[in-house]
Amino acid sequence: MAYSDKVLDHYNNPRNVGSLDKSAENVGTGMVGAPECGDVMKLQIQVNDASGVIEDAKFKTFGCGSAIASSSLATEWLKGKTVDEALAIKNTDIVNELSLPPVKIHCSVLAEDAIKAAISDYRAKQSKRVASEQTVA
Amino acid sequence: MKTPIYLDNHATTPVDPRVLDAMLPYFTTNFGNAASRNHEFGWIAEQAVDKARKQIADLIGATAREIIFTSGATESDNLAIKGVAEMYAEKGNHIITAATEHKAVLDTCKKLEKHGYRVTYLPVKGDGLIDLDMLKESFTDKTILVTIMYANNEIGVVQPIAEIGRLCRERGVLFHTDAVQAIGKIPVDVNKDNIDMLSISAHKLYGPKGVGALYVRRKAPRVQLTAQMDGGGHERGMRSGTLNVTGIVGLGEACAISQREMPEETKRLQYLRDKLRGKLEARLDEVYINGSWEHRLPHSLNMSFAYVEGESLLMGINDVAVSSGSACTSATLEPSYVLKALGLGDDIAHSSIRFGIGRFNTEEEIDYVADKLIHVVKKLRELSPLYEMAKEGIDLSKVSWVTD
Numbered sequence: 013m014a015y016s017d018k019v020l021d022h023y024n025n026p027r028n029v030g031s032l033d034k035s036a037e038n039v040g041t042g043m044v045g046a047p048e049c050g051d052v053m054k055l056q057i058q059v060n061d062a063s064g065v066i067e068d069a070k071f072k073t074f075g076c077g078s079a080i081a082s083s084s085l086a087t088e089w090l091k092g093k094t095v096d097e098a099l100a101i102k103n104t105d106i107v108n109e110l111s112l113p114p115v116k117i118h119c120s121v122l123a124e125d126a127i128k129a130a131i132s133d134y135r136a137k138q139s140k141r142v143a144s145e146q147t148v149a
Numbered sequence: 150m151k152t153p154i155y156l157d158n159h160a161t162t163p164v165d166p167r168v169l170d171a172m173l174p175y176f177t178t179n180f181g182n183a184a185s186r187n188h189e190f191g192w193i194a195e196q197a198v199d200k201a202r203k204q205i206a207d208l209i210g211a212t213a214r215e216i217i218f219t220s221g222a223t224e225s226d227n228l229a230i231k232g233v234a235e236m237y238a239e240k241g242n243h244i245i246t247a248a249t250e251h252k253a254v255l256d257t258c259k260k261l262e263k264h265g266y267r268v269t270y271l272p273v274k275g276d277g278l279i280d281l282d283m284l285k286e287s288f289t290d291k292t293i294l295v296t297i298m299y300a301n302n303e304i305g306v307v308q309p310i311a312e313i314g315r316l317c318r319e320r321g322v323l324f325h326t327d328a329v330q331a332i333g334k335i336p337v338d339v340n341k342d343n344i345d346m347l348s349i350s351a352h353k354l355y356g357p358k359g360v361g362a363l364y365v366r367r368k369a370p371r372v373q374l375t376a377q378m379d380g381g382g383h384e385r386g387m388r389s390g391t392l393n394v395t396g397i398v399g400l401g402e403a404c405a406i407s408q409r410e411m412p413e414e415t416k417r418l419q420y421l422r423d424k425l426r427g428k429l430e431a432r433l434d435e436v437y438i439n440g441s442w443e444h445r446l447p448h449s450l451n452m453s454f455a456y457v458e459g460e461s462l463l464m465g466i467n468d469v470a471v472s473s474g475s476a477c478t479s480a481t482l483e484p485s486y487v488l489k490a491l492g493l494g495d496d497i498a499h500s501s502i503r504f505g506i507g508r509f510n511t512e513e514e515i516d517y518v519a520d521k522l523i524h525v526v527k528k529l530r531e532l533s534p535l536y537e538m539a540k541e542g543i544d545l546s547k548v549s550w551v552t553d
Contacts, residue, residue, distance in 0.1 A: 023464060023465075029531065029532055031537065043551065044551045045550065045551070046550035046551075047495070047496035047535055047550070048495035048499075049495075050460075050484075050495075050496075051458070052534055052535055052550070053534070054537075072532055072534040073532060073533070073534065074457070074458055074533045074534055074535045074536075075458050075461065076460040076461050076464075077460065077461050079458075079461075080532065125551075129551065
């Protein structure tokens, strides 16, 4: 199978590989996929509390080159966006940017799912914090 | 050293230049039809075919008249299985085979099931070998054929052929073996092992594609087959069609070379294979050998690299030609049925690579492949959330994964 230049670039030079402290209040973690399906993505965002802007994003992916490229690209796009803007990222945007063939569309879907999972983890932490602060007050 | 490096010698092998040299005159000067009995062109072609028949027979301990030429091992398998099923239909309708057979055997058996035959698909043990007790229990008074491959094409394990042959002979059941991967690589003796039919393909032992043979025992017992191709009655009536003289000459020469050089070649291949394994195991943790190490072809290595997905691994070694058991590399999007039959989880099957070292590989190439693979596996594990979790002591089998 031939890979697009952009997929090859992300595979050879993946952006933002690593992990953030998943217990931190302002970090949201999303983990999607399963080893037996051949894809697992872990995507994390670190949000600036004051501005609501994603100031850092990291990923680790077990999967084919297209899955690695999709998640690497997602972290690039996430940085600098607000959480609401991040929710607007669609899998089709990733497909277009990386020129993914039809058999690899599921990689982009997984990346979108990972973004949504990270954001909902972050939001769950925030509402819990708000709730506990209210209880204290 | 030239790239890409070819390490997929289970799939096919290049034609040995000595084989090609033997073939060339039969395309042009000696182009005759081996079935032409009344002129010299035919006689020369027939002599060449007879010589090849002898070369093939010598390699497997058979006699020349027991070799039937075909278009390749798929045809040989079809002819053996369907030919016996049809010829011995009155005697019984039961066939025994194994779950890890090549598709040429499995799909032929499935076809026969549609026509009222019963087929037992023996499972294999974790090492890829069949359980002989299970085979014993599978025989019925309707069993007419056992077909078990000599050596597996994906994991290289060698089945207990002598024991299978003995069990079949004791019960008067015919024994066919697809020996495509074993021929020319390890010693094969149809009499010692009580083999009644044996499939051979030329392109797996440095011969040309499109030609193969089926050994069919003539004595004790005399095996009869119903022809699957009707026509001029070539090959003792078992396989009609003008003989592929050039291909047959190539197959014969390939067998002769393999027989002559086997002791030396085996040592060399085994050395390279063991070196590759040793390097990978010394510098990577959590790599696993798939299939029995003890009962294995000298040039075969199938390894899983845990927490790394096969296709991304192949992408990182794109100047090395190997195969992966990963779903992503196959047309069906399913991981290898052979690896699954060993009881491997889908995740570890996705992480497997098959290495097939051949006559023309050098030690320099093996070193290059090992170093490159180690580098890529380490890099991909840096990227792997599974490796990170495993290092944190998380049992991945207990994680509830989020899937659609």
